[in-house]
Amino acid sequence: MRTGRERTDRGWTVAGLGSPHGDDALGWRVARVVAARLGTEAVLADGAARLLPALAAARRALVVDAAAGLPPGAVREVAPEALRRGVPLSSHGLGFAEALAAARAAGGAREVRVFGVGVDPEACRPGTPPSRGLDAVAARAAHAVLAALAHPAAAEAVVEATR
Numbered sequence: 001m002r003t004g005r006e007r008t009d010r011g012w013t014v015a016g017l018g019s020p021h022g023d024d025a026l027g028w029r030v031a032r033v034v035a036a037r038l039g040t041e042a043v044l045a046d047g048a049a050r051l052l053p054a055l056a057a058a059r060r061a062l063v064v065d066a067a068a069g070l071p072p073g074a075v076r077e078v079a080p081e082a083l084r085r086g087v088p089l090s091s092h093g094l095g096f097a098e099a100l101a102a103a104r105a106a107g108g109a110r111e112v113r114v115f116g117v118g119v120d121p122e123a124c125r126p127g128t129p130p131s132r133g134l135d136a137v138a139a140r141a142a143h144a145v146l147a148a149l150a151h152p153a154a155a156e157a158v159v160e161a162t163r
Helices: 022-038 049-058 098-105 133-152 153-159
Strands: 012-019 040-047 062-069 075-078 111-118
Touching: 012 022, 012 153, 022 040, 022 062, 022 111, 022 133, 040 049, 040 075, 049 062, 062 098, 062 133, 075 133, 111 133
Parallel strands: 012 040, 012 062, 062 111
Antiparallel strands: 075 111
């Protein structure tokens, strides 16, 4: 019988970072679409610290977050090693690099893929409604993420095509 704490080597743990504030929900939306297509559930969090249990239990983790540093709708994979400690992937508190290091110290998150999806930072403020077409952007971004998983060698071309 599984208790939910056992580590599994099969499949991906799909996580979305975000918030309910406008377009900052994009990471959540993309994670939900990707998880559904992979036949799993998405772990949704409003900060990297809240991802720790899922990352620590995962062998393979895929993380999606809205990224203010990219053009809206652009998808970019970021190597986890490129994330500097103390510089969060997003504005959700504990930096992702620290959360990943803690998860790895606990024996999890051996294979991690991180994707940022570009948003306009003004569209992520509290009280801001989601932009029109955000679901369509999420669907295109999820397609790019899934293509990158299926064809790692072609990932850069697929990601660039979403811009």
